[in-house]
Amino acid sequence: MDTKTISRRDLLKSTGVLVVGFSFFGTAAKVLAQGDELSVDGMDPTVLDSWLAISKDGTVTVYTGKVELGTGVVTALAQIVAEELDVPFKKVYMDSGDTDKAVDQGVTAAARTVERGGVQLRQASAAARQELLKLASVRLDSPVDQLTVTDGVVSVVGSPAKKIAYGDLLGGKRFNIKIVAAGIGWDMKVAPDVPPKNPKDYKIVGKSIPRVDLPEKFTGEFIYSQDTKVPGMLHGRVVRPATSLSAPASIDESSISNIPGVVKIVREGTFVGVVAETEWAAIQAARALKVTWSEPTLKMMSGPTEVFDYLKNTKSFKDTVVVNKGNVDAGLSSAQKKYEATYYFPFQLHGMMGPPCAVADVQGNKATIWTGTQGPFRTRDSIAKMLNIPPKNVHLLYREGSGSYGRLESDDVAEDAALMSRAVGKPVRVQWMREDEHAWDPKGPAQLSTVRAGVDAQGKVIAWDFTDRSLPWSESENNPLLASTQIGMKPTGPGFLNGAGGGGQIYNFENQKVVASNIPWVQQGQWPLRTSNLRAPGDLARVFASESTIDEIAADQRVDPVQFRLRYLTSDKRISEVLIATAKKAGWTDRPAHTAAPSAGNKAAGRGVAAANRANTMTAAVAEIEVDKSTGDVTVKKITLAHDCGLIVNPDGLKNQIEGNILQAVSRALLEEVKFDSTGQKNLDWDSYPVIRFNQIPEVEIVLIDRPEMQPLGGGEPSIVPVTAAIANAIFDATGARLRQVPFTPERVLSAIKA
Amino acid sequence: MARISLNVNGKTRVVDADPNTPLLYVLRGNLDLHGPRFGCGLGQCGACTVLMNGSTMRSCMLPVSAAENKNITTLEGLGSVAHPHAIQAAFVEEQAAQCGYCMNGMVMGAKALLDKNPHPSVSDIKSTLNSYICRCGTHLRIIRAIQRVANASVKA
Numbered sequence: 001m002d003t004k005t006i007s008r009r010d011l012l013k014s015t016g017v018l019v020v021g022f023s024f025f026g027t028a029a030k031v032l033a034q035g036d037e038l039s040v041d042g043m044d045p046t047v048l049d050s051w052l053a054i055s056k057d058g059t060v061t062v063y064t065g066k067v068e069l070g071t072g073v074v075t076a077l078a079q080i081v082a083e084e085l086d087v088p089f090k091k092v093y094m095d096s097g098d099t100d101k102a103v104d105q106g107v108t109a110a111a112r113t114v115e116r117g118g119v120q121l122r123q124a125s126a127a128a129r130q131e132l133l134k135l136a137s138v139r140l141d142s143p144v145d146q147l148t149v150t151d152g153v154v155s156v157v158g159s160p161a162k163k164i165a166y167g168d169l170l171g172g173k174r175f176n177i178k179i180v181a182a183g184i185g186w187d188m189k190v191a192p193d194v195p196p197k198n199p200k201d202y203k204i205v206g207k208s209i210p211r212v213d214l215p216e217k218f219t220g221e222f223i224y225s226q227d228t229k230v231p232g233m234l235h236g237r238v239v240r241p242a243t244s245l246s247a248p249a250s251i252d253e254s255s256i257s258n259i260p261g262v263v264k265i266v267r268e269g270t271f272v273g274v275v276a277e278t279e280w281a282a283i284q285a286a287r288a289l290k291v292t293w294s295e296p297t298l299k300m301m302s303g304p305t306e307v308f309d310y311l312k313n314t315k316s317f318k319d320t321v322v323v324n325k326g327n328v329d330a331g332l333s334s335a336q337k338k339y340e341a342t343y344y345f346p347f348q349l350h351g352m353m354g355p356p357c358a359v360a361d362v363q364g365n366k367a368t369i370w371t372g373t374q375g376p377f378r379t380r381d382s383i384a385k386m387l388n389i390p391p392k393n394v395h396l397l398y399r400e401g402s403g404s405y406g407r408l409e410s411d412d413v414a415e416d417a418a419l420m421s422r423a424v425g426k427p428v429r430v431q432w433m434r435e436d437e438h439a440w441d442p443k444g445p446a447q448l449s450t451v452r453a454g455v456d457a458q459g460k461v462i463a464w465d466f467t468d469r470s471l472p473w474s475e476s477e478n479n480p481l482l483a484s485t486q487i488g489m490k491p492t493g494p495g496f497l498n499g500a501g502g503g504g505q506i507y508n509f510e511n512q513k514v515v516a517s518n519i520p521w522v523q524q525g526q527w528p529l530r531t532s533n534l535r536a537p538g539d540l541a542r543v544f545a546s547e548s549t550i551d552e553i554a555a556d557q558r559v560d561p562v563q564f565r566l567r568y569l570t571s572d573k574r575i576s577e578v579l580i581a582t583a584k585k586a587g588w589t590d591r592p593a594h595t596a597a598p599s600a601g602n603k604a605a606g607r608g609v610a611a612a613n614r615a616n617t618m619t620a621a622v623a624e625i626e627v628d629k630s631t632g633d634v635t636v637k638k639i640t641l642a643h644d645c646g647l648i649v650n651p652d653g654l655k656n657q658i659e660g661n662i663l664q665a666v667s668r669a670l671l672e673e674v675k676f677d678s679t680g681q682k683n684l685d686w687d688s689y690p691v692i693r694f695n696q697i698p699e700v701e702i703v704l705i706d707r708p709e710m711q712p713l714g715g716g717e718p719s720i721v722p723v724t725a726a727i728a729n730a731i732f733d734a735t736g737a738r739l740r741q742v743p744f745t746p747e748r749v750l751s752a753i754k755a
Numbered sequence: 756m757a758r759i760s761l762n763v764n765g766k767t768r769v770v771d772a773d774p775n776t777p778l779l780y781v782l783r784g785n786l787d788l789h790g791p792r793f794g795c796g797l798g799q800c801g802a803c804t805v806l807m808n809g810s811t812m813r814s815c816m817l818p819v820s821a822a823e824n825k826n827i828t829t830l831e832g833l834g835s836v837a838h839p840h841a842i843q844a845a846f847v848e849e850q851a852a853q854c855g856y857c858m859n860g861m862v863m864g865a866k867a868l869l870d871k872n873p874h875p876s877v878s879d880i881k882s883t884l885n886s887y888i889c890r891c892g893t894h895l896r897i898i899r900a901i902q903r904v905a906n907a908s909v910k911a
Contacts, residue, residue: 069854070852070853070854070855070856070891071853072853210847210850211850213855214846214847214850214852214855215836215839215843215847216836217852217855217858218830218839218843218846218847218852218855218858218862219790219830219831219833219834219835219836219839219843220788220789220790220791220829220830220831220859221831221835221836222855223789224789224792224856226789226792226793227783227789229787260756260773278776278780278784279780279783279784280772280773280776280777280780280784281773283796351890352856352890353794353800353802353854353856353857353888353889353890353891354792354793354794354802354856355793355794400854401854401856402854402856402857402890403853403854403856403890403891404854405890431793433796434794434795434796434797652850653850656850656853656893656896657853659892659893659895659896660853660891660892660893661892662892663892663894663895664890664891664892667892685795685797685799686795686797686799686800686888687797687799691888691890692892692894693885693886693887693888694880694881694882694884694885694887694894694898695881695882695885697881697894697895700895
């Protein structure tokens with residue numbers, strides 16, 4: 001590569017030549033990506049210089065372990081820093097996801113990035129501002145409380161001529177001060193003793209500043225992980241069957257001898273890959289290579305029915321009891337009327353548009369990795385473990401991939417690239433093919449939720465017993481990923497739990513139990529039904545079950561479903577306000593579900609509502625739909641959604657996220673299900689695993705509720721949660737039929753109508 | 756391997772490639788044009804779209820030999836951040852992307868549509884772009900961006 005090496009130290013010396021304009025991933029990023037002389041094992045969070053640097057021209061460079069996943073979150077983080085430091089937004093440069101430069105702030109996931117990472121950066125910036133004011137106080141011979149900062153220039157109140165810019169105060173030098181930092185990852189508390197700015201004075205936070213990464217994404221100038229090129233780079237492809245993985249009994253090397261440019265067939269444990277000089281040669285070779293796979297030791301399940309039976313009949317290894325108050329059994333036995341139902345949620349794909357891609361360069365006991373991981377440090381550590389070298393010998397440089405919705409917390413392809421690079425001693429770029437990603441994407445797990453509820457003679461809910469049975473994430477921290485498993489590493493535990501939110505704990509019932517049971521599932525590496533976190537993990541299925549049940553009770557009791565919910569939403573006024581705001585915006589008029597005048601002909605219109613609390617972000621959705629009763633086709637006409645995630649950092653960025661969540665939710669509700677039988681996974685492309693397209697999108701209306709007095713909360717995934725249930729409830733409103741299994745395919749809708 | 760002469764973004768480019776190589780890999784690998792992206796390799800998602808003699812073409816399926824003597828336009832051929840095409844500028848105005856991986860297809864699809872029909876209805880836009888996938892769910896913004904271009908051309 002023809003770019004020169006710029007280190008943190010060089011950057012401090014720079015006078016603005018380096019960063020022209022404001023671009024995370026353009027020219028500056030290409031330059032910055034080339035290495036760093038200060039190669040240390042991550043950065044010390046108690047050293048202020050680990051977080052940010054101010055160069056002579058006043059450019060603020062922020063070193064963050066948080067990464068842009070296409071949600072706009074790095075723009076939001078930059079706003080937080082600019083605000084706290086009182087510098088122009090354009091003066092902030094985010095150096096993101098470089099394990100030799102950044103503090104490990106944990107993975108970028110679970111909509112925790114603004115909520116936790118943002119607050120960490122805010123506090124580091126507040127500490128920096130405090131120190132800069134101290135320095136200015138000496139230089140300007142004026143007490144700190146007489147100083148004010150505008151656009152990175154400190155001046156004395158009342159004597160504007162007495163001023164000095166941040167760049168002149170510190171440019172080229174380190175802060176050399178310690179700050180308080182305790183805890184690890186996203187739970188780390190940074191400089192909690194430093195008072196941040198009063199939100200009343202915010203000028204940058206709260207503004208819809210356009211995303212810095214987007215212009216290049218519309219012109220082809222943006223560098224994705226898929227676009228990474230390093231000198232001498234070869235191309236690799238993995239060879240894995242789309243069914244249960246076993247050992248390669250034999251490999252017929254002559255099957256690819258006619259393909260020019262093949263460098264090596266890489267075989268290690270059960271891992272098979274091919275490396276070639278060009279990408280096309282690698283693709284052809286991976287397709288043509290004749291591998292005879294031995295009989296798998298583990299047979300795939302025969303289909304969803306067997307999975308749901310397994311979920312039902314297998315003993316939980318861990319019950320998360322979220323609520324247990326009163327006596328549910330007594331409540332149920334004294335109930336005037338009881339309701340009981342089971343809800344089924346399938347395996348679903350993350351469905352990344354671009355199959356994951358990484359470049360690895362393994363040389364001796366050192367490795368450099370360019371990849372789109374959501375967890376730069378997690379991937380660094382997993383690769384170090386796999387290669388059996390110290391983590392500090394792995395330098396990971398983040399390059400954004402396509403939207404991943406949780407999928408790239410398990411960065412399989414980086415491991416594939418590292419194995420292949422080690423085998424050939426050269427940098428190797430590996431991208432998965434579409435069928436690799438559809439098959440081996442660690443999926444959102446199947447879930448089975450049962451609800452029992454009872455009402456008294458007055459129609460009041462007096463018992464609520466909710467149990468979710470879910471598979472954990474087989475691919476989670478401390479468990480080896482695919483390639484690691486293939487070379488013989490073993491899982492250390494059952495995996496990470498699939499959450500416990502959404503089981504009706506937003507409501508206050510006098511006898512109430514909400515339990516998330518976790519069913520063992522370490523089938524890791526053996527078959528394609530691997531599991532991991534899929535956007536708002538677990539909550540979508542649980543809210544589908546709990547909010548369908550609430551709706552069912554309300555309809556049966558002939559009460560309007562919004563009013564019915566409000567009776568029990570007494571523990572947090574934010575959620576009732578969100579529900580009321582949604583209903584108002586949607587033009588909701590009170591009536592029990594399924595009591596509107598029937599629509600003419602085969603088309604029946606309906607509306608449904610649902611509410612959710614995901615990690616303290618409150619959402620409520622109203623769905624307006626139409627069902628064709630002759631075909632079972634459901635058309636979602638409009639989704640209205642109100643959203644309260646505390647302080648809003650970037651309103652348009654948040655709206656973009658909510659729109660996307662809504663459309664993805666409609667897609668998952670109507671279309672998406674991983675299909676398989678004992679011979680393997682069946683849907684390996686977009687035709688057999690359809691996702692929402694332009695002709696299926698609803699109108700969307702969003703109400704943002706801003707709470708400047710609160711901390712910012714997550715906006716990347718909570719709004720996906722209530723939509724599925726709102727659609728199911730709308731189908732009931734239209735037809736009187738209750739859908740208890742996702743997706744709501746025409747067959748299922750027809751059969752529910754006929755039942 | 757063969758020497759193949761291509762006309763890409765108004766320039767003649769000669770490459771050495773297996774004539775059966777899909778155009779996508781030649782654009783990305785040989786010519787460093789990474790606007791077109793690999794999404795599925797099956798012509799199902801549209802991320803690899805280029806214009807060939809003005810019409811959209813899925814470059815992941817098209818042998819490079821079939822592109823000889825044709826005018827190929829990639830996303831880079833429309834404009835740059837410094838000098839964006841009206842469609843690219845409208846997409847920025849509407850902040851019409853999240854991860855942006857599908858944007859090559861969306862912008863190129865919009866270009867072909869607007870060239871033929873400068874004032875498409877929402878339903879024209881939807882039916883034209885129905886063969887392009889966006890997983891992040893930015894469809895509504897994409898429609899608004901295309902309408903913005905169409906409306907601007909009314910005023911002009």
